[in-house]
Amino acid sequence: MTFLEIVEGPLWTLASSVFLIGAAWRIFGIIRLGRKKDISIPRASALLGAIKGQFLHFVPHGGFSFRTRYHLIAGYMFHLGLFGLLIYAAPHVLFLKENVVGFEWVALPRWGFILTAEIAFTGLILLWIRRISDPVMIQLSDADDHIGSWLTFLTMLTGCMALQESHDSLRAVHMLFVDIWLIYMPFSRLMHSVTFMFSRGYTGAFFGRRGVVP
Amino acid sequence: MSVDKAIEVLKSNIDASAASYLDACVHCGQCAQACHFYENTGDVRYTPAYKMDLMRRVYKRHKAPLSGIKRAIGLVPDELTMDDLKEWEDLLYDSCTLCGRCTIVCPMGIDIAGMVRKSREGLVAAGVVPEDLISAAKRAIEFGSPLKITPDVLRKVCAKQEEEIGIPIPIDQEGADYLVILSAMEVLQFYEVIGAIAKIFRQAGVSWTISTDGYEATNIGIQMGDKDIARTLVGRIVGAAEKLKVKYVISPECGHAYSALKWEGPNLMGRAYDFEIIHMLELLDQLQAEGRIKLKGKDDRRLTFHDPCQIVRRGGVVEEPRRLMNMVSSNFVEMDNHGTANICCGGGGGVSSNSRAETLRLKAFASKKKQLDAVQPDALVTACANCRNVLEEAIDDYEMDMPVLGLTELVAEYLDETR
Structure with a gap:
C-alpha cells in the first residue's frame, strides 16, 4: 500500500471516524450538562431570543473601533475563504463526490481558487500575527490556539501545493494534514465552529426571556 | 472555607x-x-x-x-x-x-x-x-440594610417626606395594590424619591404601601455571589409582599435590585411569586400611556440618559425610560451607543461598595466621560440610585459641572398638580 493509499484509505477512515464520533461526543457532552429551568416570568420568547442571538453576533455592535474592525475583516476573510476552498475547490468537489456525498457541483475555476486561497491565507495570517503581537491575545492564547492555527495553515498550504496534482506525494502530504486536522479537531478549540451556535443560542435564550438580546 | x-x-x-x-x-x-x-x-x-x-x-x-x-x-x-x-x-x-x-x-x-x-x-x-462586601452583607442580615437603614430610620425618613410634600406615605397597609421597596442609597441619599412617588401615585390613583418587614431592595448577596444571602434578602421582600397581600412589587431605581427580584428571585426561592414584579419605569410608562398622570411643561435643559446596565442591557427595560425622558424634556439627546450598548458608570456589581476598588473605578469612568463629552449635556438623568451616586462622585472627581437627576423625581417635578 502506498503512502497516498494509506492517507486516503485507512487513515482517512480513522480520521473521519474520530472527527465524527469526537465532535458528536463534545456536543453531547455539553448538552448532557443541562440547565436548570428558569421559573421567572418571561417578558418575551426565549426561542426567538436564541434565534436572534445566532444572527446578531455575526456583526459586533456597540460602536467599537480598531480591534473589532481588524478581527471582523480578517475573521471573515479567513472563514469565508476557507469555506469557499473546502466546498468549491475542484479536487474537493471530486473527493467529496467519490468518498462522501455521491454527487458533484460546480467547482471554482483555477483563478477563483487562487483568489479564494489568497483571501483565506491573508485572513489567517493577519489573525495569527495579531495573536502573537497583541498583548491581550498573548495573555489569552494557549498552545491549543497556536496548534489549531498552524495545523489549519499547513493543511491549506499543502492543499495549494497539491493543486496541480502533478505529484502523488504532494496530494498525500495534503491528505496527511487533513487527517491530522480531523483527529485534532474534536479535542481542540477548533470545535468553536460548532459550539458558537450553542454559545450564541444560550445567551440569546437567556436574555430573550428578558425581552432584550444584547 | x-x-x-x-x-x-x-x-x-x-x-x-x-x-x-x-x-x-x-x-x-x-x-x-x-x-x-x-x-x-x-x-x-x-x-x-x-x-x-x-x-x-x-x-x-x-x-x-x-x-x-x-x-x-x-x-x-x-x-x-x-x-x-x-x-x-x-x-x-x-x-x-x-x-x-x-x-x-x-x-x-x-x-x-x-x-x-x-x-x-x-x-x-x-x-x-473583599472585606467591604462581607461587612455590607453582615449589616444587611443584621440590620435589614447594608447601609444600616433600620425600620425606624425608614419611618423617620418617610415622616419627613410626608411633612415636606403634605401627602401621606402609607406604611404597612394590608391590601394595597403595589408594594414600594427602596434601595439603601435612595433612603440615605436620594430620599426625595419617596415624596416623588407619593405625588405621582396620588395623581394616578395608585394604591400603594411601604413595608417595614421588606423595604430594602439592595441585594448584596447577588453582588458578591452568595446565593444563601441573596435568597434571604429576596425572601424578606417576598414575605412582606405576601403578608400585605399586594398584587405588585415595584422594583425601584436600582439596577441589580431588578435583576435580583424579577429574574433571579423566583429561581433563588424555588417558586413563582403570588404577585408580579414591575419596574418603576415600566409602571410610570404604563400610567402615562393610560392617561393616569398628566404633566405640565418640560425641562428645556440639554438632558441625556445614562442606562443602568442591569435595568436596560441585562433587564430589558429599554424603551420605557426614553418615552419618559421625551415626556419631561424638550431637549433630550442620546449618547452614542446608548441603550443596550451603553457604558457602565463603573460602580455596579458591588464595585462601588468595595472601597479598595475606588481608584480603579474612577479611572474606568473615563469611558463614560468620553460619552458625555461628546453630547455636552447640561444634566445627566439616570434610573439607578447606585449609578447616580457613583456618577456624582466621578463627575466631582473629574471636576465636571453636571447635575445627576433621578428620572422618577424628574417626572414628579413636571406633574400637573392642578389636576
Whole structure:
C-alpha cells in the first residue's frame, strides 16, 4: 500500500471516524450538562431570543473601533475563504463526490481558487500575527490556539501545493494534514465552529426571556 | 472555607451554557475593547475573557467532554490553588461591574458577566471576598440594610417626606395594590424619591404601601455571589409582599435590585411569586400611556440618559425610560451607543461598595466621560440610585459641572398638580 493509499484509505477512515464520533461526543457532552429551568416570568420568547442571538453576533455592535474592525475583516476573510476552498475547490468537489456525498457541483475555476486561497491565507495570517503581537491575545492564547492555527495553515498550504496534482506525494502530504486536522479537531478549540451556535443560542435564550438580546 | 469547596461550587456552576461558552471562546480578545477597566488602564489582566479563567481551568480539568482522555495523558490545566483564587479576587470583584457590555462585541455571544457571577460564587465558598462586601452583607442580615437603614430610620425618613410634600406615605397597609421597596442609597441619599412617588401615585390613583418587614431592595448577596444571602434578602421582600397581600412589587431605581427580584428571585426561592414584579419605569410608562398622570411643561435643559446596565442591557427595560425622558424634556439627546450598548458608570456589581476598588473605578469612568463629552449635556438623568451616586462622585472627581437627576423625581417635578 502506498503512502497516498494509506492517507486516503485507512487513515482517512480513522480520521473521519474520530472527527465524527469526537465532535458528536463534545456536543453531547455539553448538552448532557443541562440547565436548570428558569421559573421567572418571561417578558418575551426565549426561542426567538436564541434565534436572534445566532444572527446578531455575526456583526459586533456597540460602536467599537480598531480591534473589532481588524478581527471582523480578517475573521471573515479567513472563514469565508476557507469555506469557499473546502466546498468549491475542484479536487474537493471530486473527493467529496467519490468518498462522501455521491454527487458533484460546480467547482471554482483555477483563478477563483487562487483568489479564494489568497483571501483565506491573508485572513489567517493577519489573525495569527495579531495573536502573537497583541498583548491581550498573548495573555489569552494557549498552545491549543497556536496548534489549531498552524495545523489549519499547513493543511491549506499543502492543499495549494497539491493543486496541480502533478505529484502523488504532494496530494498525500495534503491528505496527511487533513487527517491530522480531523483527529485534532474534536479535542481542540477548533470545535468553536460548532459550539458558537450553542454559545450564541444560550445567551440569546437567556436574555430573550428578558425581552432584550444584547 | 477551602479551595476544595470553591472547586466544587465552580464545578456545579458549569451547566450546558457555561460549557458552551468555555468551549466557544477563541481567545480573540475583542471583549477587552468593551471593558472600561481594560480600556482605561491597558492592563491585559482586565480582559473580560481572562476573568473566566478559573471556570475554564475547572471545566477543562473536570467536566469537559473528553477531559478524561486528556487528564490521563496530562493535558489538562493544574488544579486550582488558594493562591489562584486570591490572584483572581481583584479581577472578579474590583475590575468587573457585571455590566455585560463585553457580550455585545463577542462573536460567540458569550455572557461573560454571567460567568463572572458564577466564579464569584466559587470565591465566596472559599471565603475569598473583599472585606467591604462581607461587612455590607453582615449589616444587611443584621440590620435589614447594608447601609444600616433600620425600620425606624425608614419611618423617620418617610415622616419627613410626608411633612415636606403634605401627602401621606402609607406604611404597612394590608391590601394595597403595589408594594414600594427602596434601595439603601435612595433612603440615605436620594430620599426625595419617596415624596416623588407619593405625588405621582396620588395623581394616578395608585394604591400603594411601604413595608417595614421588606423595604430594602439592595441585594448584596447577588453582588458578591452568595446565593444563601441573596435568597434571604429576596425572601424578606417576598414575605412582606405576601403578608400585605399586594398584587405588585415595584422594583425601584436600582439596577441589580431588578435583576435580583424579577429574574433571579423566583429561581433563588424555588417558586413563582403570588404577585408580579414591575419596574418603576415600566409602571410610570404604563400610567402615562393610560392617561393616569398628566404633566405640565418640560425641562428645556440639554438632558441625556445614562442606562443602568442591569435595568436596560441585562433587564430589558429599554424603551420605557426614553418615552419618559421625551415626556419631561424638550431637549433630550442620546449618547452614542446608548441603550443596550451603553457604558457602565463603573460602580455596579458591588464595585462601588468595595472601597479598595475606588481608584480603579474612577479611572474606568473615563469611558463614560468620553460619552458625555461628546453630547455636552447640561444634566445627566439616570434610573439607578447606585449609578447616580457613583456618577456624582466621578463627575466631582473629574471636576465636571453636571447635575445627576433621578428620572422618577424628574417626572414628579413636571406633574400637573392642578389636576
